[in-house]
Amino acid sequence: MDLTYTKEVLKHLKSPKNMGKIKNPDGEGMVGNRVCGDIMKMYLKIIKNEKGEEIISDIKFQTLGCGAAIATSSVLTTLAKGKTIKEALKISKDDIIQALGGLPAIKVHCSILADEALKKAVENYCSTLKQH
């Protein structure tokens, strides 16, 4: 089985983008991967543009996990940042994998994790909105 990572994965692992926490986020989501015990957390800051669309103005991640888990969370933040929530929700695991130049087959589940963390953060944002 080929387990080698692409250069892009290693680049993200070495210098992750948007790593850390957002204070008072507008939404946050955490998912855990029971298969191997990894945990991923996404934080969102949302603003409205002139058209009234909700834009992800800032996004940060925290991950305890393998190289692929870190790289997928990092690359996902770069894909989602500046996008409307609607657009961001359309980012699929395949988009993430493509942006990394591919992932070993056994690591595909890590990209699903990143995707789920973002969706959870958006859900969390929407549900807190309703409460107000």
Add this chain to the structure above:
Amino acid sequence: MKSIYLDYAATTPVDPQVVKKMQPYFSDYFGNPSEIHKWGLKASEGIKNARTQISKALNCNPSEITFTSCATESINLAHKGLIEAVRNQDKKIIPHIITTQIEHKAVLETCKHLEKLNWAKVTYLPVDEFGLISINDLGKAITKDTVLVSIMFVNNEVGSIQPIAEIGKLLKTKYPKIFFHADATQALPYFDCDVNKLNIDLLSFTGHKIYAPKGIGALFIKSGTPIIRQQDGGSQENNLRAGTESVPLIVGLGQATELIIKNRAKESSRLKTLQKNLISKLTEIPGIKLTGHPEKRAPHIASFIVKDVEGESMMLLLSDLGIAVSTGSACNSQVLSSSHVLDAMGIAAEDSHGSLRLSLGKDTTKEDIEYTIKSIKKVVTTLRKMSPDLTGIEF
């Protein structure tokens, strides 16, 4: 960039002296050792010499050494070959094997295979938190049908040393009919593997952990031990392993064995000092704990659990700093499950997630260890910063 290899328990480079000894056997002495012309004789002379070198290391008769392709093959031959032979003597009983939960997969999978065929019943002895079996447990597991006890000398993941001499003594004095197999793959370079002193009937090892090439291993079979060959064909290796001998590799294994025995005492104490430093400095870092026994451990393996860090990402970042290590994290296994050795030692999956193994060898220097300690501190800090706050989270 630095280049520090600390994964000798996975595999070793081939010693230049070994390469030199092998060299003429590729193109000059290339004959088939089964032939009795000049070319064949030159090749069989090389094999004979290697067999003698190994027999001296194990204190056995040269005829008791069978060359194989690796330790895995030796282990398969020892277990399957013995069980088949024993079954041939009496088809009514199902032979019983006792082994441990922390053996290499080669032993565990071979035992499972025999169980599936209903050719053997197997007891997998538990280990304590340090990875050691208890002689008491072993004694209690023995039944009237027990024919084989198979225990590894040194564990490859945590370096713990099993009480091989005691086991050998117990079997010899109280249960002389039971055969004793020891997987000495990690032990041979550092411990006396005198099969007479240790009362071992079957002993497996491989070349690529002792500075010989990959693709060559050996099995000691004490004369009188019933074994049926598992690879059929010609009558090579005393009818125990068919197939044209890989003469250059055999010559290399012989030479490597002689060298490690020669250097054993000196190298063991040198590595012990380096290992001590490594263990004491790393366990000073908060959240880093030693795995395996603090004293009863081989001098070349230092293994740890690093809290709140995942092993594969640690390995990759260290590799980026020029250091090769290994991990038992589920994320780094091909089946995404945690190490069976750490599991058996009672280490929770979320802890073995952060397992780290550094294994030292003949080119490891004091400076390498210092640089590695610094690098691990750096990498652990980086990854912990990346990790979410886990307090109060339950999975």
